[in-house]
Amino acid sequence: MRAMNMKKAISKTQLLLATVVALTLLLTPAAFAAAPGITGPTFNLTARPAYISQPDGSAVYSWGYGCSVAPSGFAPALTGATCPNMQVPGPTLIVTEGQTVVVNLTNNLPNPAGNTSILFPGFQVTATGGVNGLLTREAGRATTNNVVHYTFVASTPGTHAYYSGTQGDLQVEMGLYGAIIVLPASTPAVCDSGVHASNLTAQGHWGETDFRLAHAAYNHPGACYDREYLFQYSEMDPRIHRQAEEQSTRTCTNCMNVATEPYLPAYFMINGRSMPDLMDPNYAQEYPHQPYNGNPHMHPGELTLLRIIGTGRWQHPFHEHGNHVRVLARDGNLILSANDPSSLAGPLLFTTTTTPGVTMDGIYYWTGKGLNWDPYGHNAASGSTLPCTPDANGYNTGAPNAINYFEWCQDHNKPLQTHPFGDVAGGGPATLPDPNIFANGPWFGGSPYLGPDATVRAVGNTGTTPPSGTVANPPDSEAGFAFMWHSHNEREITTNNIFPGGMLMMMLVDSREFVIDESN
């Protein structure tokens, strides 16, 4: 990847950015994601100003929800979990279906900003305290009315959004939004048997911890999952934030006059961060007000739940490389067949549009089925071949402790390359070019093959692709298949005119010998 636009004007910035990418990745080799948040069912939140950090070096004045006191707990249990008093997005509220949720919100915005509030679309909310507002009761400015209490029953499982219901064009833009995850009260037994059980066995064999919030997104056999990630899409127009910052020190109350049109966003964020900051760990100290990351990893065959929320005011076409996504639900409503509720009916998409205020739950996985070559580079002649015993669907799921657990067996041992390289057999269809005429990307695993075992065998001393410069996905330790997950309105993968940036993250499919550690 060569950052090449704004070519002369920002070349130094780019160099710096590239260095930051490389350094960050070197320093934090294992920084993954899960779907972290705080537990309740009572949440004491505050709305406050603070500066959030963007990878072009700017600190953008923003407003966000945070914890006014320490939360009752964190889920999943991650290293260094905190709930600062202001964060973007706001704390992810994790509750269980049927619980009565209480959110006490204190208004600590600057006086000129006026009142603030929270909407919980999809729930029947009772609001007390504070002052009257248009859409709900609001936390006012006086010490007597600056706390508002929202109570609702978490009636429907799934991923939900919450955001300010007061002057939304300004307050949501400034960062007042977040997610609620409602876990189903019960999950189907099938989610703990079959491949889900053997996936868990495989995780245990390699020393991985289960960081799921639940074993199913809904109480439905089609909603089982093995891993999960939450992505909240938003954008910022820095001119709006600058105006709000300038007016925040005025002495009057509820007197901000910020032009929110014309709208020209320059920052495009997932979970409040832009690439490459996005892929740093959760709760990283560099981003005290942006605790959540976007750095998805998974092993072949694991059903991965994507919890996706659109915030801000634009739609963003979120393109998942590598496979399709089955949409399970929108706004917490499972999409089922009209005449057979045991069957899913949501669409299969490779681009899942995020729409402001709308949430989506979807299932993604990757197996390598249909490549027509063995991604593990097995070589029957050299004895480096592990057995592949197909299950009823053709996958090697009977060997959860093996590197090639979940291999698609019909392509087992089938060569890709015409000529043998290292310990990878020839006889396949494709000839790779001379490595002198191509450039390696930082997430290139070093060979066409998946995992360090295969890659090291393929690029032995007769190999064809010296894996130089692959700092983010080292051939000898990870060598995953990296897939870009990004906005396909491609100008949104920039940060204030700099490419790369914005709504862009790399998803890594890792072979089993690489330990996915989601502890931070």
Place this chain on the structure above:
Amino acid sequence: MRKMSPLYLSLVLVVVTTVAASGQSFQVQCPTATITHPFHAAAGVACSQNPTAPGCNNNEPAYTAATTLTAGANGYLVPTANVNGAIKCQQISGGDGFATMGDGSQTYLFAFGPLSGLADMSNGLPGTQFPNVFNDVAPPLVPGDPATTDGASQAPYSLGDPSVFTYNGAVGLASDLDAIASGACTPDALGRCLDGHVDTRQIMDVGVLNGNMPAPLMAIDEDDEFFLTLTNVGQVMRPDLFEQHTVHFHGYPNASAFYDGVPDASVAINIGGSFTYYYLAPDAGTYFWHCHITPPEHLQMGMVGQLYVRPRQNRVPGGTSLYAALQTQQADLRTKCDSSDILCSNPLPAVNTGATGGAKYAYNDGDGTTRYDVEYPIQIHGFDPNFHFVGMTFNPEGFTEMKDKYFLLNGRSYPDTVHNGPLATQTTDGVMHYSQPMSAIINIPAGGRALLRIADLDVTEYQTLASLGIPMQVIALNAKLLRDQAGNNLYYNTNSITLAGGESLDVILDASDTTKYPSGSVFYLYTPNLDHLSNDAENFGGLMTEVRIN
């Protein structure tokens, strides 16, 4: 990382030598037989003498049964009977070029151009070829071909005759005399050794400044193996750049990172080199492809193309039950795509309609509901003239203020969309090039059904396309049939569809009611985003074309 032997680390460090390169940087690949597609002609038929005989991988055999596989001598499965599909090859250039906009202005492109199937592409067809067509030696070619040989002389409506130029093979392919001399290659019946060796002069003559908008059309069939060679000829107008290019096959399920075309996650081909992408055709559907280098720039500048996969069901013999044929597919683990797999949308239909094969279908529907008579790939895109102008200079381009002013269907704005035949543009080399080969006219035979394979590659905003007249029946989204896991079709009728950049869908325009849609009538596809009905400063044009009932 656990359980990693120190030996592995040392092996990686030892990588200092590479095997000898295969002789040259430009090359093409199009094997005539592979593990998956061995020669399987009837006894006594020699494919070298009779390349289009059944079993020579140069035509699509009927689909009657799943491929029979057996363990081969090398430890992997090999086919023994019912070899389905064939081999397909295509070569494209990565470079630059110019296109003509609806207001007559010329616009600079970063672009892919055709280096195979040149004659087909100038007729608006895919440039994808069987090996016996691809592996051929071109007649003498000149810069601008095929437009130059055709006699194109006037932009944008060429006065040339696109039927004059007929070569569809790979540009540059030449007999490998060294391989013949060394005995490494046995000459064919014409004394040639076509092993991928190319004459680079021919590639540069034809490939430089031959960018197309949209990028070359690709079409393959399920069960095909597809060898796609990208040859990077450089960007003559931007000598300051050393742009690599890649191909991202957008939507390919269970992709490998290696062939996914993301330069960050794989390799990217430098100027002066060729890279052959290898794919087994994925499930049928409307996909698309594009360069993945600096996407906000390379996509805006025009490196976006269309790609679709035809279903196995097209090859089911006439009279055979489509339902039974889909049952056959579901019985084969590789082609099975039912509710046992959460990422499949092709269960058996809830109702067996008794439909039989012999027609063309968009998907393996099993009930004939995606049948069509004519198909049209339609690409929606937008160009920002300021960005394209700055892109031709050595100045920095901004992204946040990107604003499209040309709105394109197959690289053209109205009224060019309703011009038959290729549009030509004179580029800075002084010769005419077929810059926009695909018309956007939808011609439907009276009483027929048209399949629109619509993809949006816009990089800035959502686009809406509406039908004035014939309702749009949406049958698939993002290359997946709209069907629930219980087998109920979820098709819906609408008069407009809205897509983001990076999305595709399939629409059927059903004109079977000849009372409503009589021969000779004309309907319109247009955008109700009314500001998109313009060509920069011209306030009438943009995203609009005609549907003509013939």
